[in-house]
Amino acid sequence: MTINRTTGLSPLKARGDMLMDEPLIFERSSEGRPGVLPAAPDVPAVDARKFIPEKMLRDAIGGFPQVSEIDVVRHYTRLSQWNFGVDTGFYPLGSCTMKYNPKINEAAARLSGFSMLHPYAPEETAQGALQLMYELQEYLADISGMDAVTLQPSAGAHGELCGLLMIAAYFKGIGAMRHKIIIPDTAHGTNPASAHLAGFKVVPVKSEANGVLSAAAVEAAMDDDTAALMLTNPNTIGLFERNIKKIAAIVHKKGGLVYCDGANMNALMGLVKLGEIGVDVVQFNLHKTFSTPHGGGGPGSGPVGVKKSLEPLLPVPRIKKSGKKYSFAYDRPDSIGRMKAFYGNFSIMVRAYAYMRRMGKDGLKRASEIAILNANYIRERLKGHYQLAYDTPCMHESVFSDKLQQSNGVTTLDVAKRLIDYGYHPPTIYFPLVVHGSIMIEPTETETKETLDRFIDAMKAIAQEAKTSPELLKNAPASTRVGRVDETRAAREPILRWKPKTGI
Amino acid sequence: MEFPKDLKYTKEHEWVKLEGNVVVVGITDYAQDSLGDVVYVELPQEGVGVTKNESFGVVESVKAVSDLYSPVSGSVAEVNDAIVDNPEVINEDPYGDAWMIKVELSNAGELDDLMNADDYQKFIEEEK
Amino acid sequence: MPYIPHSEKEIREMLLAVGAASIEGLLSSMLPAGVRDKKGLKTLHEGISEQELSGALKGLAAKNSPAGELSCFLGAGAYNHYIPAAVDALISRSEFYTAYTPYQPEISQGTLQAIFEYQTLVCQLTAMDVSNASLYDGASAVAEAVLMARRITGRDKVYLSAALHPEYRETVRTYLKGAGDHVYDILFCTDKGTTLAGAVEKAVGDDPACLVIQHPNFFGSLEELEELAALIHRKKGLLIAVTNEGVSLGLLKPPGSSGVDIAVGDLQSFGNTIGFGGPYLGFMATRTEFIRQMPGRIIGQTVDKNGNRAFCLTFATREQHIRRERATSNICTNHGLCALAASIHLTSLGSAGLRELAALNVSKANYLKEKLSGVSGATPGFSSPVFNEFTIKLGGDVDLVLKGLLKKGVIAGVPLKRFYPQLANHLLVAATEMNSKDEIDRFSEELSKILT
Secondary structure, eight states: OOOOTTTOOOGGGGOHHHHOOOOOGGGGOOTTOOOSOOOOOSSOOOOGGGTSOGGGBOOOOTTOOOOOHHHHHHHHHHHHHTBOOTTTSOOOBTTSOOOOOOHHHHHHHTOHHHHTOOTTSOGGGBHHHHHHHHHHHHHHHHHHTOSEEEOOOSSHHHHHHHHHHHHHHHHHHTTOOOOEEEEETTSOTHHHHHHHHTTOEEEEEOOOTTSSOOHHHHHHHOOTTEEEEEEESSOTTSOOOTTHHHHHHHHHHTTOEEEEEGGGGGGTTTTOOGGGGTOOEEEOOHHHHTOOOOTTTOOOOOOEEEOGGGGGGSOSOEEEEETTEEEEEOOOTTOOOOSSSTTSOHHHHHHHHHHHHHHHHHHHHHHHHHHHHHHHHHHHHHBTTBEESSOSOOSSOEEEESTTTGGGTOOHHHHHHHHHHTTOOOOEESOSTTSTTEEEEOOOTTSOHHHHHHHHHHHHHHHHHHHHOHHHHHTOOOSSSSOSBOHHHHHHSOOOSOOOSSOO | OOOOTTOEEOTTSEEEEEETTEEEEEEOHHHHHHHOSEEEEEOOOTTOEEOTTSEEEEEEESSOEEEEEOSSOEEEEEEOTHHHHOTTHHHHOTTTTTOOEEEEESOGGGGGGSBOHHHHHHHHHHHO | OTTOOOOHHHHHHHHHHHTOSSHHHHHHTTSOGGGSOOSOOSSOOBOOOHHHHHHHHHHHHHTBOOBTTBEEOOOTTOOOOOOOHHHHHHHTOHHHHTOOSOOSGGGBHHHHHHHHHHHHHHHHHHTOSEEOSOBSOHHHHHHHHHHHHHHHHTOOEEEEETTSOHHHHHHHHHHTTTTOOOEEEEOOOTTTOSOOHHHHHHHOOSOEEEEEEESSOTTSBOOOHHHHHHHHHHTTOEEEEEESOGGGGGTBOOGGGTTOSEEEEEOTTTTOOOGGGOSOOEEEEEOGGGGGGOOSOEEEEEEBTTSOEEEEEEOGGGSHHHHGGGSSOSOOOOOHHHHHHHHHHHHHHHHHHHHHHHHHHHHHHHHHHHHHHTSTTEEESOOSOBSSEEEEEESSOHHHHHHHHHHTTEEOOEEGGGTOGGGTTEEEEEOOTTSOHHHHHHHHHHHHHHHO
16 A cells, blocks of 8 residues: 555545444434335234234334435445455454455355255255255364364354363263363463353463473373363464473373364464364364454354264254265254254355365465465564564464564554554454563465565554654554544443433 | 552552551552553442452453452441442542542451552562 | 465565475474374365356255245244345445454444444343343353343342243253253243243242243243243342344333343344354343343444544453453354344334334234134144244144145244154244245145145
8 A cells, every 4th residue: 555655644544435424323313214114914914902912012112213225225335434354455363364255155155045044944955054064064074183073153252162061071971070171371361261151260371481382381280170271273372382292192191181272273274183183172263264254243153173082072963964865963962952043153154165165175275374474474574673472483473562662652552553544454462461562463375475565564664653753653543534442431431322312 | 659658558559548447448559550541340348248368349441350359357347439430530549539448357467468658669660 | 276366486485585495394393293284184175166166055055945945934033034135235345244343443433333223223122221242143142141140140040931942941051051050941831832920930949040031932922021020020030031033022012111131032033044043143131230241242432532423342341351261251252244234124124114024924923823723633732922923733743744745845834842742743833024925825725735
């Protein structure tokens, strides 16, 4: 992106649509304005009061929008223009794998054979859907080296909970319940939250000065009341846990299991099979590794893979294949039960399946290799301009900090906000917690070298600005419709919904 | 940053002021500064027991949560409900209007474990 | 390779910049030899072109017989409604669907304002004070509500009406495995198909955390929420009401006006296709006093540094990324795009459209009920009033009847024996605006032929 020399701002500033005001949809409402009305009844229209006692009925909803179709379309079109997505520009949000979301996936998910299929449709009318799910399970098992996969969980966190509940059920099943889960300090906050929800006590373990977990630290923390070690590999610093085999052996020797948060699997496809290096349970994030869109915060999908010993515990139903026929199997006495109604986020599965077929085995491996190359390219070229948290090659993401900028009173937040003015979505900031003022950059494999070069130039320009004109950073972003937002006021004087001016 | 001489301090950044057999408890200037804008505070009810070094409440900024640890054991004699509605007072007047609870001491000896202003100041210099 | 834009020349330049001789060399500096996979991927084949992929997917989709191709009278927590074309057009704007959680409010005002509006719409539909930014689905929303009620009351015991969706009940039980079970079912009345206050009174002890009632319930029957609310409040427990047919909220007295403490369920009915079970739209709304115990993201209105209205994530200290193991839930994201779809559908309908749609559903279902009840060998399963779903009891073998109807292109309903052995001859049937009068008439004619 070219930078305007006089203002120091990107051309985004000139786009009126980014700045134009748009009221709330409720404020666009006009009494009596019709929207998209339903069809006239072709059956005898009856007064609902004939069937439903009046005391069970409600009055008209006060303040509910009354807008026309074009009001709705313009409203949401305008709102969309205030957003930044992967299609808008480079989105190096670390640990979120914001890769390109192929359009063919969207078209596939919208095929009426998928989208209009009822979850309780007779199995003989849903063979295509069942086949897709069955094959997707096989692909995921293959990529991760696991023996069986469930597609049911709705998101990564949901998958974590599912995996941990299976671990609890495993120990209960063998008549030797265990109560602790070891979690490294680099872990995402969801890991301890999921462990707690699954009924475990969290035992934190510190990573070494080189950013990875040592076998000795796990050895010291591991005891016979510890159900599992829950780690992320590559970890949230973007480093491969190179002691994993030794660590897994220690955990297994004391009867524990190894859970791997698969959030960072984009670095491993075709390179490392987690099941072959000691992992017993892993959750996938289809919305990260397998290109399904993030949707402004979901829906995602969080399948879970397990080793044979845990297979009977998987949620119901399982998908069975006999001959060419697919069916659901519900009779699974040892199953943990259900994580949700029905079978999972099917339309997300369709997208991930489409991606995997399109990429093929070599394509997936290449994706991981190039994701790693892109991350290292950024790491190497920004080194010296920003402080590297760990000066070693990284996997799919690298972590910097604001240490070099501190003397100018500039923080990670300022750098992030200034990046917006240069036309980029900021990286993940202030996570992982083990690095003070962290800036976590994950480019993914779908970005060109030119995109990375321009981003690197922008980051360097910002590092320069931090020295010469820090106020540019402090006041950033200057190119967006709203400036920095008062989050303190949002918390102290909560307004969590719109209300009509007079009563309700 | 201010650390009044007539107060005693804990490593968890609470201050204590002795008023007869009752102590007043709050958080220090350093604590409020590290937290940033305080948006929420949760305090115990009057009459409940508190134990030295155990949590008696929670204070939150937009992006951080901190437990409040009781410097002494005893029972809660009075609670400053005003700061629950106006938590910004904790940033504005940490040693005055933003006192949190008054505790009736059950073991006056516990006061001996607390730091004086100079020691506390040294302590936070080291912590930085 | 698809979606990977690098030329060989660029790869060489980049390798040079990072000081590695080859990609293999870069990898081996990080991955010990012992961890590398040597067998390769076995189930996946070579990649295929987009055209081939498109053909393969259409082939798979064609192996299914979706609603529309067949006459589908299935509901049971997944409702087929007409979705205005504007919904898909707008959620297909990639600024919405390729963005992530609005961590950077300055470039996420679209998502933030849209969710703020969604929260408002949920509050209006339910007549509750506050809503979160959505949850995964109705079943997991109930589980979260139950955990929330336990935190609020400090009590363990959870009572679920047996007329709550069986898969929702199963989900609650799974979620509560880690938190100590204490989950009890309350029998429904086999005449009315509802949860009677007497049965609740008998089953619930002195210290309930909550009572969970679906309304309309799994059988489509309308429950007496107010009476049940009064009862559970006398025992200082909370009432959780579950709605998984959102359209009913256009006509039925909302949970907030019936004494409900936490309203949850699924709003799939608005803007989200039945799509073989997901993704759907879990919702949760509650009273202001309980907000700090509510799980999930919440959007708040505030101002930017220039004093202009702006929106941001708020009350984040409840959440996992800050409170870690002490968070209200482990949930990170929501079903934002599903919430957006629902908002667009709801605002397109508007207040009059929503009411008309709900009334239309009542007309359709009651017409179907009347027709089927007129078939000899078929009688209504329960006597209570319904919204757009109900049960019928068949004289013949349910499986045979269903098979026969399927041959005629009718997916007649969900056989209830799968969930309730005592309802061996009951079929759960729904009708929405998507079921035409012709379809309904044909259904009853074919049923009549099979039963006689």
